[in-house]
Amino acid sequence: MSTQPGDHPQILTYEGLRALVAGRRSVRRFRPDPVSRESIERILDVARLAPSAGNSQPWEFVVVTDAAMRSRVARAAASLFSAGRKRDPEFNWSISVQPFLSQAPVLIVVLGDRRVMAAYPSILRGNILMRQSLSNCVLALQLAAASLGLATAWGTLQGGSPESEIRDLLRIPDAFTIDHIVPVGYADEVECARAAALAPARERASRRRPLDAIVHWERYAAEKERSDGAVEQFIWSETVTRVRRADSQGR
Amino acid sequence: MSTQPGDHPQILTYEGLRALVAGRRSVRRFRPDPVSRESIERILDVARLAPSAGNSQPWEFVVVTDAAMRSRVARAAASLFSAGRKRDPEFNWSISVQPFLSQAPVLIVVLGDRRVMAAYPSILRGNILMRQSLSNCVLALQLAAASLGLATAWGTLQGGSPESEIRDLLRIPDAFTIDHIVPVGYADEVECARAAALAPARERASRRRPLDAIVHWERYAAEKERSDGAVEQFIWSETVTRVRRADSQGR
Numbered sequence: 041m042s043t044q045p046g047d048h049p050q051i052l053t054y055e056g057l058r059a060l061v062a063g064r065r066s067v068r069r070f071r072p073d074p075v076s077r078e079s080i081e082r083i084l085d086v087a088r089l090a091p092s093a094g095n096s097q098p099w100e101f102v103v104v105t106d107a108a109m110r111s112r113v114a115r116a117a118a119s120l121f122s123a124g125r126k127r128d129p130e131f132n133w134s135i136s137v138q139p140f141l142s143q144a145p146v147l148i149v150v151l152g153d154r155r156v157m158a159a160y161p162s163i164l165r166g167n168i169l170m171r172q173s174l175s176n177c178v179l180a181l182q183l184a185a186a187s188l189g190l191a192t193a194w195g196t197l198q199g200g201s202p203e204s205e206i207r208d209l210l211r212i213p214d215a216f217t218i219d220h221i222v223p224v225g226y227a228d229e230v231e232c233a234r235a236a237a238l239a240p241a242r243e244r245a246s247r248r249r250p251l252d253a254i255v256h257w258e259r260y261a262a263e264k265e266r267s268d269g270a271v272e273q274f275i276w277s278e279t280v281t282r283v284r285r286a287d288s289q290g291r
Numbered sequence: 292m293s294t295q296p297g298d299h300p301q302i303l304t305y306e307g308l309r310a311l312v313a314g315r316r317s318v319r320r321f322r323p324d325p326v327s328r329e330s331i332e333r334i335l336d337v338a339r340l341a342p343s344a345g346n347s348q349p350w351e352f353v354v355v356t357d358a359a360m361r362s363r364v365a366r367a368a369a370s371l372f373s374a375g376r377k378r379d380p381e382f383n384w385s386i387s388v389q390p391f392l393s394q395a396p397v398l399i400v401v402l403g404d405r406r407v408m409a410a411y412p413s414i415l416r417g418n419i420l421m422r423q424s425l426s427n428c429v430l431a432l433q434l435a436a437a438s439l440g441l442a443t444a445w446g447t448l449q450g451g452s453p454e455s456e457i458r459d460l461l462r463i464p465d466a467f468t469i470d471h472i473v474p475v476g477y478a479d480e481v482e483c484a485r486a487a488a489l490a491p492a493r494e495r496a497s498r499r500r501p502l503d504a505i506v507h508w509e510r511y512a513a514e515k516e517r518s519d520g521a522v523e524q525f526i527w528s529e530t531v532t533r534v535r536r537a538d539s540q541g542r
Contacts (some may be wrong), residue, residue, distance in 0.1 A: 055368055057435060061337055063432075081506070082305060084502060085502055086305075088505060091430065091445065095498070097530075100506070101505060102508075103508055105508075122416075127412075127414050156525075159530040159533060161379050163375040169447070172425075175423040175430075176423075176427075176430045179426075180430070185306075188351065196420070208511050210507075213516055251339060254350065254352060256461075258356065260464065267348065268406065272409070279346050279347050280346050281346075284443060
């Protein structure tokens with residue numbers, strides 16, 4: 041396929057980027073092999089270049105490699121998982137990243153400095169802008185890791201007791217949110233395949249709705265609108281978060 | 292520099308990705324040259340591969356190329372800008388993307404289907420998860436555009452009357468949020484340079500805090516903690532959103 045001419049030099053092929061984004065996936069089983077400090081620094085050097093609202097760069101990172109500390113952080117994060125399982129038993133908790141965090145040789149805890157919200161205009165919701173910025177940072181981080189052959193996952197925290205515990209463990213000041221924990225390491229492909237076989241919803245993670253179904257030209261095309269029933273059906277068949285009883289062994 | 296060995300094939304060099312992320316920037320001045328439908332489809336084909344909470348893929352896209360409609364959408368978005376300027380005169384409104392939207396030959400309106408929040412566990416705030424997912428989508432979209440030599444910017448909406456107006460114009464169903472409008476086109480480098488000369492804060496957009504200042508090993512390093520005063524200073528000198536009177540001609 042030809043590429044478009046433009047003022048910018050062609051710094052990367054479209055095909056290379058597409059393959060990188062398509063190949064990125066959440067890995068929950070890691071080999072114990074360590075990751076070099078140089079690799080971590082290179083990954084974070086891309087993460088810090090992510091776009092943020094007003095260039096506010098809310099992110100800082102705590103990199104945890106110490107095995108005992110990784111276990112403690114993972115245990116704190118996993119309490120979200122246990123509480124969630126009680127409250128929402130229909131959810132496919134087999135996809136949860138938290139119980140596997142301790143396996144990865146490196147945990148990158150992504151902090152958000154709430155104080156930068158003062159940079160945003162008061163007419164917009166700063167909380168959303170900050171969290172969008174942090175998401176950009178995590179995606180850039182994950183793509184950089186993938187470009188080095190390293191696997192990651194996206195562990196979400198949202199306040200509550202796991203956040204307080206991790207704050208204490210890592211001595212994180214109160215000004216920071218602790219929204220994301222990204223495990224980094226080399227994928228254990230054998231264990232990944234075994235886990236996928238036990239969790240039927242897992243393979244859905246790489247599926248996407250076809251382009252034509254989600255693109256509207258000039259105006260929203262009413263004939264493409266999903267009914268509420270179609271969205272419900274999509275959630276149960278195409279997301280990774282819900283599994284019918286028949287294939288819920290992974291729970 | 293050597294790259295790490297790993298189980299994944301080396302589908303893209305780290306250096307190529309870093310250059311792409313570093314080179315991405317918000318462009319507000321576009322040449323009138325059209326963008327091919329093929330290019331738009333290729334860009335959205337990467338955007339749809341972005342990671343989302345539970346693979347919920349909340350995104351759909353309305354692509355607007357019709358000049359009259361672009362003007363109307365841009366005018367609706369710009370009303371956010373005018374209202375904001377009254378409410379928050381200290382903000383550096385010269386960086387606002389909204390007043391330039393009509394210049395771009397293509398506007399991609401990124402919709403978020405609120406109904407997919409039913410896929411998320413009730414223990415997490417679905418609103419945040421959905422908006423993080425949409426941010427991932429916009430970043431992937433922008434990187435794909437950059438890989439084709441196309442310029443973009445990030446126009447933010449958050450509800451209110453601009454959203455209602457755009458909803459009516461593009462016949463967008465109520466189930467969707469309209470958070471982001473991404474103009475796409477070829478940068479008008481002459482006009483970009485002229486505008487940058489008038490808006491001193493603009494060049495800050497590519498600056499980032501140094502890696503060492505934002506990375507903590509094993510625990511948060513108290514000696515790196517910014518005081519409230521340092522954050523305030525950072526907002527006024529390193530973000531693009533605040534300018535001191537002396538260099539505020541761009542306002």
